[in-house]
Each structure stands twice: as C-alpha cells, then as structure tokens.
Amino acid sequence: MTTVNNNPVIREATTEAPVLEAVDVTKHFALHGVRAHGRGKVVHAVENVSLALHSGRITALVGESGSGKSTLARLLAQLYPITSGEIRRHGTPVRVKGGKAFRKYVSAVQLILQDPFGSFNPVARINVTLMRAVKIHHRGASKAQRQQIIDDLLTQVNLVPPRQYTEKFPHELSGGQLQRVSIARALAADPEVFLADEPVSALDVSIRLGILNLLRKLTDERDVALLYVTHDIASARYFAEHTAVMYAGEIIEYGPSEEVTQRAAHPYTRLLIDSAPDPSRPEGEDRLSDVGQPPSLIDPPSGCRFHPRCPLAVERCRVQSPPRFDLESGHGARCWLYGDDEDAAAHRAHARELPGMTGVLRTGRRADLEPDGDR
Ligand code: SF4
Numbered sequence: 001m002t003t004v005n006n007n008p009v010i011r012e013a014t015t016e017a018p019v020l021e022a023v024d025v026t027k028h029f030a031l032h033g034v035r036a037h038g039r040g041k042v043v044h045a046v047e048n049v050s051l052a053l054h055s056g057r058i059t060a061l062v063g064e065s066g067s068g069k070s071t072l073a074r075l076l077a078q079l080y081p082i083t084s085g086e087i088r089r090h091g092t093p094v095r096v097k098g099g100k101a102f103r104k105y106v107s108a109v110q111l112i113l114q115d116p117f118g119s120f121n122p123v124a125r126i127n128v129t130l131m132r133a134v135k136i137h138h139r140g141a142s143k144a145q146r147q148q149i150i151d152d153l154l155t156q157v158n159l160v161p162p163r164q165y166t167e168k169f170p171h172e173l174s175g176g177q178l179q180r181v182s183i184a185r186a187l188a189a190d191p192e193v194f195l196a197d198e199p200v201s202a203l204d205v206s207i208r209l210g211i212l213n214l215l216r217k218l219t220d221e222r223d224v225a226l227l228y229v230t231h232d233i234a235s236a237r238y239f240a241e242h243t244a245v246m247y248a249g250e251i252i253e254y255g256p257s258e259e260v261t262q263r264a265a266h267p268y269t270r271l272l273i274d275s276a277p278d279p280s281r282p283e284g285e286d287r288l289s290d291v292g293q294p295p296s297l298i299d300p301p302s303g304c305r306f307h308p309r310c311p312l313a314v315e316r317c318r319v320q321s322p323p324r325f326d327l328e329s330g331h332g333a334r335c336w337l338y339g340d341d342e343d344a345a346a347h348r349a350h351a352r353e354l355p356g357m358t359g360v361l362r363t364g365r366r367a368d369l370e371p372d373g374d375r
Contacts, residue, residue, distance in 0.1 A: 017091055018052035019225045020076060020109060020193050025049050025085035027068075027075055031298065044297045045071045047249040048085070053193060053225035058216070060228045060236035060257060062272070063246035066294055069229050072246070073195045076227065077111045078102065107137060110186035114198035116178035120170040126181055127166035130154075133188040153184040157214060176207035183214065187222075194219070197229045212239050233269070234276045237261035242330075245269045248295055248305040255331030265333035268306050304336070312351045316343055 026049075028042035046068045053059055053076075061069045074080050076087060078096050086093045089108070096102040113119050120129055130150045134141070138149055154162035157180040170178055179199060186194065196215060200208040216239065219226045228240050236243045237257050244254040245266065253266040264270045275288035291309040295301050303320050307313040316336055325338035336347055 016054055018054050018088075019090065021050070021052040021088045022072065022076060023050050023086045023088055025072070025075060025087065026083045027071055027080060028083045041298055044249050044300050046075065047300075049246075049249075049251050050085075051244055051251065051254075053227055055192070055225050056219060056223045057242065058219055058226045058228055058240040060230060060233075060240035060243040061246060062230055062233045062236050062243060064231060064272075064288075064294055066297070067246040068249040068297075069246045070197050073111065073197050073227060073229050076193075077109055077195055078105055079111070103136075107189040108191055109193040109195065110189055110191040112179075112182060112186055112194060112196040112199050115202050116175060116182045117170060119182055120178065122170055124169075125166065126168055126170070126173070130166070130181070130185055130188065133185045137189045149188070150184075153187050154181070156187060156218070157181070157184045159184070174207070175203045176211060179203060179211055180214065183211075183218070187218070190222075192224055194224055194226045195229070196226060198231070199228070200235075201231065208235075215239075232276065233261060233272050245272065248300055249297055250305060250334065252306065252335070253331075253333040255327075256329060259329055259331040263331075265327060265331065265338065266306075266335050267310050267312050267337075269333075271309075304334070311354065312337065312347075314347050314350060316347070 025046060027046040029045055031041045031043060049068075049072060051059070051061070051072070061072065063069045071080070075082055078087065078094070081095070081097070088094065089105075094105065096105045127150060130153065131146060134146045134149050134153075138146060141149065150166065151162040154160070154165055159165045159177060159180050165173070165177070165181070173181065194215070199215065200211050203211065212235065215226060215228070218224065228236070230236060233243075233245070237260075240257045242255070243257040243260040244251045245260065245268065246252070247268050253260055253264065253269045260269060261273065264273055271288045271291065291311065295305060295308060301308050302318060304310070304313070304317040304322050307317040310317065314336070320336075322334045322336045322339075324332050324334050326332040327338065336344055337351065338344070339347075
C-alpha cells in the first residue's frame with residue numbers, strides 16, 4: 001500500500017538529525033526585460049524541493065543538465081537567496097547574505113566545483129592558494145604550523161610527498177591532482193558538509209574512481225555530510241547511500257541508492273538508467289533522447305512536468321501534478337502510477353497494454369506493475 005506525502009523532507013531512515021536540509025525550497029530567477037500579461041517572467045529553477053543531508057552519509061542528486069541540481073547545491077551553499085522555503089542547519093533556519101555570518105557558514109558548508117582549473121588562480125603556486133585558505137581558517141597558527149597544516153592536507157588527499165606539489169602552478173598538475181588540491185583547500189576549513197557539484201565529470205574516466213574513493217574516505221573519516229551532484233546515475237549506486245532524482249526543478253524519486261537504481265519506480269529514472277553509458281548497448285541507442293528534450297523552465301509543462309516525454313502519460317498527468325507517493329524502505333516517487341485510487345489502477349492497466357513498455361514496467365518498483373495483475 002502506498003501513502004501520499006505531499007511535501008516531506010526527503011531524508012534517510014535514521015533518527016539522527018540532519019546537518020543541513022532544504023525544506024520546501026523554491027528558487028525562481030527573474031528574466032529581466034521579459035514580460036507576459038504585464039508580469040515579469042521567471043525561470044522556475046527549483047520548485048518545492050526538500051532534501052536532508054546527514055553526517056557520514058553521501059546523498060547523490062542526479063539529473064540531466066538544467067534539472068536544477070546545481071542550483072539546489074548553490075542554494076544550500078547560500079550563494080543565491082531562496083525565493084521561498086528554508087535552508088536549515090542543525091534544525092535552525094539560516095539565511096546569510098554576506099559578511100562574517102556568510103564566512104562562518106561557508107567554512108562549515110564547502111562547495112567543490114566541477115572544473116578544478118577554473119577555481120584556481122593560474123599565476124599562484126599551490127602553496128600560495130592553500131596558505132590563503134589556511135590563514136583564514138587557522139588564524140592563531142604560526143607560519144611553521146600553517147605550513148605543516150598544508151602538508152597534512154595534501155597528505156590527506158594522497159598528494160605525497162606534499163612538497164612535490166606545493167611549488168607547482170595549477171597548469172603543471174593534472175585535472176585529478178588539481179581536484180585533490182581543491183578538496184584539500186575545502187578541508188582547510190574543517191567543514192561539516194561538502195557540496196560536490198559534478199566533482200569528477202571534467203576528469204578523465206581513468207581517474208574518476210580515485211577521486212570518488214577519496215571523497216568516500218574523507219566522508220567516513222571526518223564524519224561529514226556529502227551531497228554528490230551528478231548526471232551519472234550509475235556512479236550514484238556505487239558511491240552514495242541515498243539518491244534523489246531531479247527533473248525540471250523537482251525531485252521526482254528518492255530513496256536508498258540500491259532501491260532507486262535497481263528498482264526504479266519513476267519512468268524518468270528508468271529512462272535515465274537505460275541511457276547511462278553502457279558498452280553493451282548498440283551505438284546510437286539512447287531512450288532518453290528518443291523521447292525529446294527537457295522542457296523550458298520559463299513555462300514548465302502543466303501537471304507532471306515529465307508528461308511531454310513520458311511514454312506512460314495519461315490525461316491526468318497533463319493536468320494534475322502528482323504528489324509524492326511513499327513506497328517502501330524510504331523509497332518514493334512522484335508519479336500517478338503509484339496512486340491508490342481507481343484512476344491510478346486504470347492508469348497501470350493502460351500502461352501494461354502499451355507496446356514496447358515492458359522494459360519500463362517490469363523493472364518498476366511495484367509488483368502490481370507486473371503483467372500478473374494488481375497486488
Ligand atoms: Fe509519466 Fe504520468 Fe508518472 Fe508523470 S505522472 S511520470 S507523466 S506516468
């Protein structure tokens with residue numbers, strides 16, 4: 001039996017209080033100079049999203065480009081003001097706009113960006129960059145102590161011996177080495193949260209695993225909460241305990257990573273999995289591209305935002321936005337297929353009839369999507 005949950009904070013099944021959470025967060029960006037019906041138009045980048053991050057846990061936030069996942073990470077980092085909702089740290093709403101409060105906040109909540117080359121001063125040696133961070137976060141330390149802290153940070157990210165790296169310029173390091181330095185810089189603040197925005201997607205495939213393993217190790221050893229923003233749902237299964245899938249500014253599926261990736265409930269998640277890089281798939285086959293492009297967030301589709309691309313859409317999907325239906329084991333999805341009413345049962349029956357949908361339905365979360373009939 002499913003339960004309807006209109007807007008819960010999506011959290012892991014733990015009694016531990018979250019370190020950082022977004023509660024019903026919405027972000028609209030104004031489009032300056034664009035008006036319709038006398039009103040300014042906005043980009044609906046993030047819509048009523050709730051997500052909780054816990055110490056020592058990794059949460060993956062997965063979606064295509066433009067789904068709002070990076071915007072959500074920046075909202076959690078307080079780089080943009082939210083339009084509505086709350087960002088809570090240890091249960092207390094926080095809004096910092098600059099000055100001392102902002103500096104204190106970013107010490108605790110560190111953002112790691114996709115492109116390590118873009119986040120370094122190209123004419124400053126690594127030691128100079130790290131020393132700046134160490135000076136900010138270790139004010140009482142002597143010069144010798146600061147240098148020791150830099151050596152320790154580089155050792156923690158497996159850049160050893162550290163002095164082999166401190167005198168180099170960013171262009172003298174590989175992408176993987178530079179991403180390790182950016183993680184070391186983030187560690188200088190001794191944060192309790194890492195917001196890693198596509199931390200490996202700009203790197204060579206061969207070194208991605210090393211960086212993910214490093215982030216895993218640091219999460220465990222330092223008991224930090226890590227948000228892993230990625231378009232690669234396959235890596236979410238490997239790397240994160242918990243996965244939330246974002247589409248067109250909304251979280252449409254969430255739960256333990258094993259559940260979400262192995263028994264995906266939402267048709268979008270299923271297509272995302274089917275479109276993940278797979279050497280065994282015939283070249284050119286990409287089920288997600290086959291169903292069109294993501295919608296405009298200036299005028300998002302009515303009802304379920306995925307309906308223009310969804311092979312299982314019915315009339316209800318076009319007019320009514322689905323709530324979140326909790327399934328089992330902390331797994332849930334925003335899709336009318338998981339409703340308990342007669343319309344949902346008819347919807348499931350209709351879905352079973354569709355040619356070519358077997359792959360989607362048979363791997364669906366609910367057994368009643370199997371051809372055997374309703375539970
Ligand atoms: Fe598809 Fe309808 Fe479910 Fe949206 S609510 S994902 S359109 S079946």
